[in-house]
Amino acid sequence: MCLIARHLEANGIPTLCLGSAFDILSAGLPPRAMFVDYPLGHSAGKPFDRVDQEYIVRSALNGFNSLKKPGQIGVIDSDWGSVDWKNDASATAGEDTRQPRDTRPQYQFEEDRIAAEKI
Amino acid sequence: MHVNYMEVIRKRYENLGYQAYRWFVADDHPPWTPLRKKLSECKLGLLSTSGAYALGQIAYHYKDDSTVREIPSNTQPDDLRFSHITENYLVNPRKDPNCILPTETLHTLVRKKVVQSLADTVFSCMGGTYSQRRVKDEIAPEILKNFKRQDIDCALLVAM
Numbered sequence: 001m002c003l004i005a006r007h008l009e010a011n012g013i014p015t016l017c018l019g020s021a022f023d024i025l026s027a028g029l030p031p032r033a034m035f036v037d038y039p040l041g042h043s044a045g046k047p048f049d050r051v052d053q054e055y056i057v058r059s060a061l062n063g064f065n066s067l068k069k070p071g072q073i074g075v076i077d078s079d080w081g082s083v084d085w086k087n088d089a090s091a092t093a094g095e096d097t098r099q100p101r102d103t104r105p106q107y108q109f110e111e112d113r114i115a116a117e118k119i
Numbered sequence: 120m121h122v123n124y125m126e127v128i129r130k131r132y133e134n135l136g137y138q139a140y141r142w143f144v145a146d147d148h149p150p151w152t153p154l155r156k157k158l159s160e161c162k163l164g165l166l167s168t169s170g171a172y173a174l175g176q177i178a179y180h181y182k183d184d185s186t187v188r189e190i191p192s193n194t195q196p197d198d199l200r201f202s203h204i205t206e207n208y209l210v211n212p213r214k215d216p217n218c219i220l221p222t223e224t225l226h227t228l229v230r231k232k233v234v235q236s237l238a239d240t241v242f243s244c245m246g247g248t249y250s251q252r253r254v255k256d257e258i259a260p261e262i263l264k265n266f267k268r269q270d271i272d273c274a275l276l277v278a279m
Binding site for chain 2: 004
C-alpha cells in the first residue's frame with residue numbers, strides 16, 4: 001500500500017493511508033498515514049460498530065488537514081478493548097497462516113465462482 | 120505497545136525454514152501533493168488492499184495476483200466478498216465489509232458533509248503481493264489510471 005500511495009502522490013493525487021501495522025507504515029513511509037491499534041483486518045473499525053467505524057474513518061480523513069510533514073504518521077485514539085489479540089499476533093512459532101500460493105481464483109463461496117463464470 | 124509485525128513475520132518464516140520475507144523499507148522522503156481544497160469540497164477515491172471483490176467478479180488468486188477490481192460504491196454488503204492470501208484476517212470483514220472496505224461509512228460521512236462525495240466506484244487489490252516490482256509496475260499505475268479517470272481530489276487507502 002505504501003508503494004501505491006507514493007506512486008499516486010508523485011503523480012499529483014494527495015493520499016491518506018489508514019492502517020493497523022505501525023512498523024510497516026513506518027518502514028514504507030507513505031506521504032500521510034493514520035494508525036489505529038486494532039487487529040489486522042479492522043483498519044476501518046470494529047464489525048457492526050457504526051460509531052467506531054465512523055470515528056476511525058473520520059479521524060483518518062482529518063489527517064489530510066493535520067498531517068503537514070511528508071511521512072508523518074498520526075495516531076487514532078480508538079481502543080479495541082482488550083489486548084489478548086496482541087499475544088497471538090506476536091507469536092513467532094506455529095504453523096504458517098498464509099494460504100498456498102495458488103494461481104486459481106480463490107472464491108469465498110462456490111456461488112461466487114458460478115456467478116463469475118456466467119459473466 | 121504495538122505489534123512488531125515485520126520482526127514477528129521474519130522470525131516466523133525463519134522458524135519454518137522459509138526464505139526471509141523482504142519488506143519494503145523506504146530509503147527516501149515520500150513525495151507530497153498538497154490538498155488544494157477543503158476536505159468538504161473534495162471528491163474522494165477509495166482503495167482497499169484487502170482483496171475485496173463483488174459477487175459476479177473473479178476472485179483473487181494467491182500467487183502475486185496484481186489485478187485490480189472496480190466495485191460500485193453502492194454495492195450491498197451482502198454482495199461483497201474477499202480473497203486474500205492471509206485469509207485469517209478476513210473473519211470479521213467477511214461478516215461486515217466496512218471493517219476494511221468502508222463504503223457505507225464513507226457514504227455516511229458524505230451525508231454529514233465531511234467530504235463532498237465518494238467516487239461511484241471504489242478499487243481493491245490483494246495486498247499480499249510479494250513482488251515489489253509488480254506492485255510498482257502493475258498495480259500502482261493501474262490504480263493511478265483509474266483515479267485519474269475518476270477525477271478525484273484525494274484518495275483514502277485502507278490497508279488489510
